[in-house]
Amino acid sequence: MTDExxxxxxxxxxxYGHSEAVRALDLSVGRGRITAFLGxxxxxxxxxxxxxxxxxxxxxxxxxxLGNVINDSKESVALRRRVAYVAEDKPLYGYMTVExxxxxxxxxxxxxxxxxxxxxxxxxxLPLRRKVxxxxxxxxxxxxxxxxxxxxxxxxxxxxxxxxLDPVATEYLLQSLVARASEGSSVFFSSHxxxxxxxxxxxxCILEKGALLMDASLDSLRESYRRIDLxxxxxxxxxxxxxxxxxxxxxxxxxxxxxxxxxADEVIExxxxxxxxxxxxxPIGLRDIFLETVKENERALV
Amino acid sequence: MLWxxxxxxxxxxxxxxxxxxVIFCTVFVHHAxxxxxxxxxxCSAGLWDPARQAEVYRLLFINQQFLVFMWIxxxxxxxxxxxxxxxxxxxAAPTLALPVSRARLQGxxxxxxxxxxxxxxVVPWLSVASVSILAGRPILMRQxxxxxxxxxxxxxxxxxxxxxxxxxxxxxxxxxxxxFGIVILAAILFDEYLRGxxxxxxxxxxxxxxxxxxxxxxxxxxxxxxxxLTCALLMFFASILAVQRREF
Numbered sequence: 001m002t003d004e005x006x007x008x009x010x011x012x013x014x015x016y017g018h019s020e021a022v023r024a025l026d027l028s029v030g031r032g033r034i035t036a037f038l039g040x041x042x043x044x045x046x047x048x049x050x051x052x053x054x055x056x057x058x059x060x061x062x063x064x065x066l067g068n069v070i071n072d073s074k075e076s077v078a079l080r081r082r083v084a085y086v087a088e089d090k091p092l093y094g095y096m097t098v099e100x101x102x103x104x105x106x107x108x109x110x111x112x113x114x115x116x117x118x119x120x121x122x123x124x125x126l127p128l129r130r131k132v133x134x135x136x137x138x139x140x141x142x143x144x145x146x147x148x149x150x151x152x153x154x155x156x157x158x159x160x161x162x163x164x165l166d167p168v169a170t171e172y173l174l175q176s177l178v179a180r181a182s183e184g185s186s187v188f189f190s191s192h193x194x195x196x197x198x199x200x201x202x203x204x205c206i207l208e209k210g211a212l213l214m215d216a217s218l219d220s221l222r223e224s225y226r227r228i229d230l231x232x233x234x235x236x237x238x239x240x241x242x243x244x245x246x247x248x249x250x251x252x253x254x255x256x257x258x259x260x261x262x263x264a265d266e267v268i269e270x271x272x273x274x275x276x277x278x279x280x281x282x283p284i285g286l287r288d289i290f291l292e293t294v295k296e297n298e299r300a301l302v
Numbered sequence: 303m304l305w306x307x308x309x310x311x312x313x314x315x316x317x318x319x320x321x322x323x324v325i326f327c328t329v330f331v332h333h334a335x336x337x338x339x340x341x342x343x344x345c346s347a348g349l350w351d352p353a354r355q356a357e358v359y360r361l362l363f364i365n366q367q368f369l370v371f372m373w374i375x376x377x378x379x380x381x382x383x384x385x386x387x388x389x390x391x392x393x394a395a396p397t398l399a400l401p402v403s404r405a406r407l408q409g410x411x412x413x414x415x416x417x418x419x420x421x422x423x424v425v426p427w428l429s430v431a432s433v434s435i436l437a438g439r440p441i442l443m444r445q446x447x448x449x450x451x452x453x454x455x456x457x458x459x460x461x462x463x464x465x466x467x468x469x470x471x472x473x474x475x476x477x478x479x480x481x482f483g484i485v486i487l488a489a490i491l492f493d494e495y496l497r498g499x500x501x502x503x504x505x506x507x508x509x510x511x512x513x514x515x516x517x518x519x520x521x522x523x524x525x526x527x528x529x530x531l532t533c534a535l536l537m538f539f540a541s542i543l544a545v546q547r548r549e550f
Contacts, residue, residue, distance in 0.1 A: 055398045056549040073403060073546070080401040087395035094393070095310055107303035108400055147396075 006031050006155045006186040007052060012061035014047050014210075021047040023210040024061065029188050029203075034181050036201035037190040038290055044210040045190040046088055049159055053085060066154055081109070084148035088159040088190075090141045094133030098126050098143060105147045117150040123172065137164040149176050156180060158189035162196055174200050194287045204286065206293050213293050218286070225289050226264035230256045230271045231278040240274060241267055247296050259284065259292050304402065308414035312380055316418045319376035320425065326372065327365060327426035328433055334361035335437045359516035362430070362441060363507060366449050369426055370506045373453055374460045377419045378481045381464025382474075384411050389550045390472035398550055408542045412465055419461050423453040448518040449507060452527070456505040459530045460485060462537035469541040469548075501530055 007029035014022040022044040029035045039045045050056045052065050054076030063070045068079035092101060102121075106112045121128070124142040132140065141164045148156055156177075162170045170193075177200050181187050191197050197204065204221065206214040231254055238249045241256070245263030249256060254277075258267050268279055284292070338357050385407055388394040397407065427446045434441045464481045471477040492500035503509055504526045510519045 050550070053399060055395070077401050077403050080399055083399075085395070085399040087399070089392060091393040091395050093307070093311075093396070095314075096307075100306075100310065104303050104307055108402070144396075 004031060005029055007063070007065050007188060009048075009052075009063035010061055012048070012051060012063050013059050014044075014051060014056065015059045020210050022051070022058075025207075025210070025212055027063075027205060027212060027215070029186065029205075031186050032181065032184065033203050034177060034187040034189075034201045035203040035205060036197040037188060037205050037207065038192075038194070038197060039190070039207035040294065041192075043207045045207055046159055047210075048207070049085075049157055049190065052157070053080065053083070082111075082154040084151050084153040084156045084185075086144045086148045086156075086158045086161055088163070090137075090144035090164065092132045092140060092144060094131065097129055097131050098135070099128040101132060101143070102128075102147070102150075106150075109151050109153075111152045113150060113152060116152075117146070120146040120150055124169075138166060138169060141165050142169060145173060145176070149180060152183065153185055156185050156187045156189075158187070160191060161189055162191065162193055170196065194285075194290060198286045206290060208294050208297050211297075213297055214289075221286065221289055222283060224262045224264075225284040226260050227282050227284050227288070228258040228260060228264055228267050228271070229278075229280040229282070230258065230276050232256065232271075232274065232276055236274045240270060243267070243270075247292050259288075261289075261292075304400075304407065304410040305414060308410050311383055312414060312418065315379050315382075316376075316422075319372075319379065320418075320422060323369065323372050323376065323422055323426045324429050327369060328429045330365055330368065331361070331430045332433045332437070334358070334365070335434060335439055339437070339439070356515050358439065358441065359445065362445065362449070363511055363516050365430065366453075367506050369423075369449075370453065370457065370502070373419075373422055373457060374485060374505075375482075376422050377415070377457070377461040378464040378478060378485065380415050380418055381461055381481070382468050382478055384408070384465075384468050385545055385550075386469055386472045386548065387474065387477075389548070390474075394550045404546045405542050408469070408545045412538050412541070415461055415465065416458070419458065420454050423450050423457075427453075442517070445518055448510070448522060451522065452505050452507050452510070452518075455527045456501060456523075456530045458534040459501055459537070462534035462541075466537045466541045466544070469544040499526075501526075504530065 005028045007027060009025050009027040012022060012025040012027070013020065025048060027048070037045050037048070047056065051058050052063060052070055054070055054073065058071065065079045066082050068075035070076060070079070096104065102117060106117070124146055126139060126143055126146070132143065135143065145161065148158070162173055165173060174196060177187055177189070198218070201218055203217050204214065205212060233254065235251060235254050235256060238251065241249055241258055243263055243266055245260045246258055246267065247261055248259040260267055264281060268281065271279060335358065338354055338361065385394055385397055385404070388397055427450050431441060431443065431446050463484060467481045468477045471480060489500065489502045493503070497503070504523055507518055509523045509526065511517070512519060
């Protein structure tokens with residue numbers, strides 16, 4: 001069980017006063033996978049990542065990263081030796097030059113690869129002698145990613161990695177993520193860019209208001225989520241389709257659109273029983289799945 | 303490499319303070335020796351007038367007063383920064399993601415600061431001693447060593463306080479303002495009510511100087527020095543605890 005997952009949390013929670021940033025999070029991130037952590041601003045993604053890396057203490061619950069307990073300061077040091085982390089906003093030391101910060105980071109990790117460092121420096125065209133504070137946001141992002149990708153860590157944790165990158169650099173980032181995963185590193189990254197997630201991730205976790213709403217493989221989502229557009233001679237009652245898996249029903253005139261996370265076949269069968277005129281089934285993209293999941297959660301809370 | 307980071311982080315502040323302090327002390331003592339010599343006929347004849355000796359040591363005592371002021375200013379500035387400040391400006395993440403404990407992070411920061419504080423005390427006094435030798439009026443090295451000891455061991459509590467404050471208060475200006483406020487307030491209050499415990503007077507040599515010869519006594523205020531060092535150690539320890547408990 002432990003070997004299967006690089007990150008495991010059990011009822012992990014973090015509160016700031018009366019505000020709950022993360023609520024009873026049960027998360028399992030599989031080894032060797034690229035797992036995307038989706039959520040709106042303030043959903044608790046960064047707070048979760050900070051708890052995993054020992055930057056903040058959980059209010060309750062527990063967790064392990066690469067088998068190391070996150071609450072234990074000694075184990076936290078051990079896990080950070082095997083994890084490459086790129087924080088949101090890509091903070092780096094402004095008073096160092098690119099060369100100094102690379103030399104500084106290199107000294108801490110046994111898994112640092114000089115050949116990768118040189119390759120990345122060439123690819124990213126980073127000026128070695130320039131101070132970090134005078135780099136553009138894009139260049140700073142590239143440098144932060146270089147510091148993570150020049151290693152061969154067991155786990156790479158990235159918080160909004162493509163923020164501040166141009167399309168070319170974003171493409172390079174996505175290819176690098178896939179390459180690192182193929183070399184055996186597990187990748188866990190948070191993002192708002194659903195199109196990027198769809199391209200590289202093989203597992204998706206959706207966090208909303210501190211709670212985990214979804215934890216599924218992208219393939220299974222693609223297979224199970226369907227939008228079923230139905231046209232009837234006379235519109236039936238919505239309750240006829242309120243079955244398990246149906247997340248939302250929209251009606252317009254004689255037309256009905258059913259969003260189903262599963263049970264699409266059952267919906268179609270019922271539609272035929274109600275003299276449906278036209279049935280059109282289309283797969284739903286991750287963007288719509290995300291929006292539907294979040295909206296569904298809001299409706300449930302109301 | 304944490305030492306390297308600590309050095310790069312404080313290098314500009316340290317070198318500025320270092321240059322200011324060394325230049326001030328060198329020029330002050332050079333000028334003071336020149337004035338004392340010019341007033342002494344025996345001096346110009348190549349003889350050392352013992353009556354003028356007290357005048358020279360009085361000037362060295364005055365030099366220590368200025369040096370103490372500049373040294374405290376410098377160590378308070380050197381104590382600023384660190385992981386709490388990094389947290390405030392958003393650069394704590396790469397530091398906290400390093401595979402090192404927070405105690406070690408803070409320990410290296412303290413270590414670098416202590417070395418810099420020692421350099422800020424030793425080098426100015428060595429330059430003063432060098433000037434006196436070059437001027438043909440060598441001062442007693444024992445006096446130099448005593449002034450350095452008072453400054454470093456007695457004054458370390460100021461650096462420790464600065465480290466502690468910067469581990470509690472993230473503000474770029476708030477932390478040094480609070481630290482300077484405490485230094486001034488403590489000097490005034492202790493001078494008024496607990497003069498014997500005034501660290502400022504301990505560091506300047508006021509408790510150990512003979513006001514006739516202006517030579518420091520052989521019996522330095524060891525108890526005061528020990529108490530000051532103990533306070534400094536406790537404050538360093540408290541700063542480590544503060545950093546360990548803090549959330550970023």
